[in-house]
Amino acid sequence: MNGSGIKITKDLTIPKLFVSQCKKYGKNKVAMREKEFGIWIPFTWQDYYDNVKYLCLGMVSLGLKRGDKVSMIGDNRPEGLWAEMAALCAGAMGVWLFQDCMMDEVKYIIDHSDTKFFVGETQEEVDKALSIKDECPKLEWIIWDDPKGMRSYDQQYLISLKRVQELGKELDKKEPDLFENLVNEGHGDEICLLFYTSGTTALPKGALLSHWNMLTMGQNLMSVDPCYDTDDFVSYLPFAWIGEQMMSISCGLQVGYTLNFPEEPETARENIREIGPHVMFAPPRLYEGMTREVQVKYIDSTWIKRKVYEFATKVGYRVANLRFERQPVPWYWRFLNWIASVTMQEKLKDHLGMSRLRHCYTGGAAMGPDHFRFFHALGVNLKQIYGQTEIAGISIVHRDGDVKFDTVGTPIPNTEVKITEEGEIISKSPSVFSGYYKNEEATRKTLVDGWLYSGDRGFIDEDGHLVVFDRSKDVMTLSDGRPFAPQYLETRLKFSPFVQEAWVIGDERDYVTAVMCIDYSVVGKWADEKKINYTSYPELSQKPEVCDLIQKQIEEANKDLPGPAKIHKFVNLYKAFDADDEELTRTSKLRRAFVENRYQDIVNALYADSDMVHMDTTITYEDGREQRIKTDLRIQNVNI
Amino acid sequence: MVQVGELREGDTILRLEDVHMYFGKVAALAGVSLEVKKGEIHSIIGPNGAGKTVMMNCINGLYRPQQGNIYYKGEKINDLRPYKRAELGISRTFQKIELFGGMTVLDNIRLGRHALLKSGILSGSVYVGKTKREELETRKFIEEEIIDLLEIESIRDKTVHMLPYGLQKRVELGRALALNPELLLLDEPLAGLNLEEVEDMARFILDLNEEERWKVTCILVEHDMGVVMDISKRVFVLNFGNQITDGPPEEVQNNPDVIKAYLGEEDLYATRR
Numbered sequence: 001m002n003g004s005g006i007k008i009t010k011d012l013t014i015p016k017l018f019v020s021q022c023k024k025y026g027k028n029k030v031a032m033r034e035k036e037f038g039i040w041i042p043f044t045w046q047d048y049y050d051n052v053k054y055l056c057l058g059m060v061s062l063g064l065k066r067g068d069k070v071s072m073i074g075d076n077r078p079e080g081l082w083a084e085m086a087a088l089c090a091g092a093m094g095v096w097l098f099q100d101c102m103m104d105e106v107k108y109i110i111d112h113s114d115t116k117f118f119v120g121e122t123q124e125e126v127d128k129a130l131s132i133k134d135e136c137p138k139l140e141w142i143i144w145d146d147p148k149g150m151r152s153y154d155q156q157y158l159i160s161l162k163r164v165q166e167l168g169k170e171l172d173k174k175e176p177d178l179f180e181n182l183v184n185e186g187h188g189d190e191i192c193l194l195f196y197t198s199g200t201t202a203l204p205k206g207a208l209l210s211h212w213n214m215l216t217m218g219q220n221l222m223s224v225d226p227c228y229d230t231d232d233f234v235s236y237l238p239f240a241w242i243g244e245q246m247m248s249i250s251c252g253l254q255v256g257y258t259l260n261f262p263e264e265p266e267t268a269r270e271n272i273r274e275i276g277p278h279v280m281f282a283p284p285r286l287y288e289g290m291t292r293e294v295q296v297k298y299i300d301s302t303w304i305k306r307k308v309y310e311f312a313t314k315v316g317y318r319v320a321n322l323r324f325e326r327q328p329v330p331w332y333w334r335f336l337n338w339i340a341s342v343t344m345q346e347k348l349k350d351h352l353g354m355s356r357l358r359h360c361y362t363g364g365a366a367m368g369p370d371h372f373r374f375f376h377a378l379g380v381n382l383k384q385i386y387g388q389t390e391i392a393g394i395s396i397v398h399r400d401g402d403v404k405f406d407t408v409g410t411p412i413p414n415t416e417v418k419i420t421e422e423g424e425i426i427s428k429s430p431s432v433f434s435g436y437y438k439n440e441e442a443t444r445k446t447l448v449d450g451w452l453y454s455g456d457r458g459f460i461d462e463d464g465h466l467v468v469f470d471r472s473k474d475v476m477t478l479s480d481g482r483p484f485a486p487q488y489l490e491t492r493l494k495f496s497p498f499v500q501e502a503w504v505i506g507d508e509r510d511y512v513t514a515v516m517c518i519d520y521s522v523v524g525k526w527a528d529e530k531k532i533n534y535t536s537y538p539e540l541s542q543k544p545e546v547c548d549l550i551q552k553q554i555e556e557a558n559k560d561l562p563g564p565a566k567i568h569k570f571v572n573l574y575k576a577f578d579a580d581d582e583e584l585t586r587t588s589k590l591r592r593a594f595v596e597n598r599y600q601d602i603v604n605a606l607y608a609d610s611d612m613v614h615m616d617t618t619i620t621y622e623d624g625r626e627q628r629i630k631t632d633l634r635i636q637n638v639n640i
Numbered sequence: 641m642v643q644v645g646e647l648r649e650g651d652t653i654l655r656l657e658d659v660h661m662y663f664g665k666v667a668a669l670a671g672v673s674l675e676v677k678k679g680e681i682h683s684i685i686g687p688n689g690a691g692k693t694v695m696m697n698c699i700n701g702l703y704r705p706q707q708g709n710i711y712y713k714g715e716k717i718n719d720l721r722p723y724k725r726a727e728l729g730i731s732r733t734f735q736k737i738e739l740f741g742g743m744t745v746l747d748n749i750r751l752g753r754h755a756l757l758k759s760g761i762l763s764g765s766v767y768v769g770k771t772k773r774e775e776l777e778t779r780k781f782i783e784e785e786i787i788d789l790l791e792i793e794s795i796r797d798k799t800v801h802m803l804p805y806g807l808q809k810r811v812e813l814g815r816a817l818a819l820n821p822e823l824l825l826l827d828e829p830l831a832g833l834n835l836e837e838v839e840d841m842a843r844f845i846l847d848l849n850e851e852e853r854w855k856v857t858c859i860l861v862e863h864d865m866g867v868v869m870d871i872s873k874r875v876f877v878l879n880f881g882n883q884i885t886d887g888p889p890e891e892v893q894n895n896p897d898v899i900k901a902y903l904g905e906e907d908l909y910a911t912r913r
Contacts, residue, residue: 037780037783037784037787037788038779038783038787038793038796039783148788148789148847149843149847151850151851151852263793264791264793264794266793266794267793267794270794
């Protein structure tokens with residue numbers, strides 16, 4: 001069936017599955033590893049069970065009841081997963097926050113979700129919780145797991161994870177059957193996760209997902225792309241992203257593959273290479289980052305290496321294109337591809353940690369066709385996943401051998417996808433959520449007769465693949481009246497290693513323009529080589545040479561575009577878009593309405609006859625500090 | 641070899657008694673006396689050329705004062721060579737980074753541990769018994785106590801000269817810590833760092849001083865008055881080789897002689913806050 005043979009019923013819950021898997025594997029199999037102090041430290045399923053059990057009982061003895069909310073924040077680490085599983089075992093709901101959430105967001109979510117227990121990792125997260133404690137009266141306990149910097153805290157409601165587990169052990173001695181009873185009380189229709197969607201337009205909404213939602217989603221995905229309990233998966237993307245929950249909890253638990261946690265977020269790439277995972281699911285920005293890195297290293301390398309790379313990519317692209325067009329690959333191309341694979345592709349894949357990769361997914365945002373082709377030319381089986389948090393993360397995926405780079409694939413089993421008359425994508429499956437927490441109105445709008453309204457516009461092509469155009473409200477109308485997706489243009493622009501972010505404007509305007517954010521490290525390095533002096537991002541972005549460089553990148557992207565969609569003018573922004581400034585969502589999607597409002601002056605100048613725009617704004621740093629910026633931005637024309 | 645006993649917090653760990661240091665006819669130190677108690681952060685401040693670094697060099701043995709005595713845990717250490725003083729638990733960082741640029745971060749830190757290692761070349765080459773145990777302990781100590789504390793996991797295998805200045809400063813502190821020191825001499829650890837790096841470094845110093853595991857006594861030479869006044873227990877003020885005062889930060893800040901010595905140099909010592 002799904003590689004695990006587990007039957008998902010309405011009675012099954014994530015904790016019940018957890019307990020049965022722990023009993024099945026026990027001490028004989030590694031459930032997870034964490035790199036700590038330079039060494040990969042394994043935890044068996046028995047360790048996993050014990051830790052979750054005592055943590056769960058500990059929280060119960062501190063007053064955790066069924067239906068309470070437990071919020072979690074911190075880097076990916078075993079303790080984070082234990083806390084989530086412990087909360088679920090007690091019948092409580094898990095709420096995850098992004099590690100880099102600003103104070104307001106933390107406060108909003110803790111308050112809105114009625115969180116009773118807060119589990120943080122270090123002093124930093126504890127500080128966040130302490131500063132909002134007074135404003136969130138329902139918050140009772142703050143649990144931390146890393147003692148570093150915690151020596152001077154003595155609040156009554158602060159407690160260490162170890163101490164909670166000790167309390168759990170004491171309770172277990174008194175009531176040895178309590179844990180299993182708690183687990184057995186659960187039912188598949190109960191809510192297990194309260195998931196705050198990042199929202200490109202409004203305040204975050206809390207989507208309620210049940211055990212049944214999560215488990216059926218995992219089963220349906222695994223029936224398409226089976227995984228095995230001998231596989232490895234690296235968990236390094238935020239647990240607050242549905243995709244990570246999907247892989248670590250739903251699929252991970254059903255299949256029983258080993259989860260690996262990197263040492264620090266900064267070492268994740270290195271650690272992925274050490275593990276060489278079999279499955280990977282990441283948002284486009286990670287693949288974009290890899291592409292950029294390869295392109296930059298290519299420029300830096302020696303002549304002979306560059307030549308080998310050029311040969312191998314040429315062959316790779318040719319073979320990938322034949323496969324995309326579903327044409328047979330002639331033997332001589334296969335032979336050349338073998339040479340390319342031996343000389344370059346395998347080595348490069350090893351550096352990217354992709355040498356053992358069987359299933360590689362991207363999702364959460366649009367990915368450009370150029371990036372897609374790039375990975376297929378390397379021989380990486382990259383596939384699109386399309387879905388929303390509200391459908392437990394996935395409704396559509398590419399099938400092996402049926403990958404089209406401009407589509408997102410076909411529905412997974414038990415899932416129906418339709419297009420409404422207005423062109424909106426709607427879907428129905430057992431994984432569709434039960435509603436938004438404390439938001440009837442939004443639930444009514446999104447959920448109609450069991451159909452989930454996505455707010456995305458798209459169509460189904462002749463092969464039955466879904467093509468996602470863009471968010472309905474983002475679709476542009478070009479000067480000739482044709483509809484056009486700005487994110488398509490933006491992803492094309494981002495294929496240049498010098499471009500970090502792009503924002504395309506032109507809805508019902510005479511021509512299309514763009515606001516560009518340069519990649520500071522890549523452009524900075526380029527400037528160093530050209531002996532161009534600069535001290536900061538704002539200064540570098542406005543150098544005439546840098547503007548010319550970006551102009552060339554845009555002209556390259558313009559080449560294959562129809563006339564009215566070509567970009568005529570652009571401006572380099574004095575900073576990169578940032579989630580802390582609310583310009584991006586926490587999953588790095590551009591919040592178009594917000595930036596349009598914020599950079600009104602720039603938009604006006606792009607459609608006026610000026611060649612300069614004066615800016616005077618404040619930017620916010622991650623630690624809350626603010627800085628005022630006054631600068632002049634160059635407006636540059638592109639040769640059409 | 642000087643035998644040293646266990647000290648309790650508040651006992652004198654280091655004492656300089658009327659130390660004179662001349663370079664030709666220039667008196668870099670003209671009769672300086674200092675008493676550092678165990679467990680405190682004792683800062684030395686003063687204008688450029690006041691003799692702060694000379695004092696540090698006298699303490700760790702790079703310079704030998706012509707006159708006066710230096711006592712470590714009650715024993716006179718005037719005649720001990722720098723490496724002998726390192727073995728006693730006196731460790732230091734340098735104003736201008738003195739790392740081995742071509743070596744990795746980990747190798748640099750390991751080198752700081754060298755003075756405490758006992759196994760020789762022969763036993764090291766076969767890696768059995770005691771040597772193996774020692775090697776494992778060293779690894780554990782460096783990883784768990786130093787790399788984790790200084791948050792340099794992501795650069796442990798990088799070559800030092802490729803790293804930005806702020807990280808090199810951190811690595812240098814790491815190497816000083818590898819000696820598991822009781823007395824740590826920090827020569828301008830904050831110079832040349834940006835605001836964020838200063839905050840990190842100040843936190844590390846506080847952690848080292850307060851954390852039960854370390855409890856290191858620190859002598860801090862630093863120009864950043866904001867940090868000095870914030871974290872020091874006592875501040876020693878030096879001007880052209882002469883001791884001006886030595887006392888708690890509040891007292892030093894209000895001392896008329898100090899104000900006079902600094903007069904006209906307000907900008908130079910403007911705090912970062």
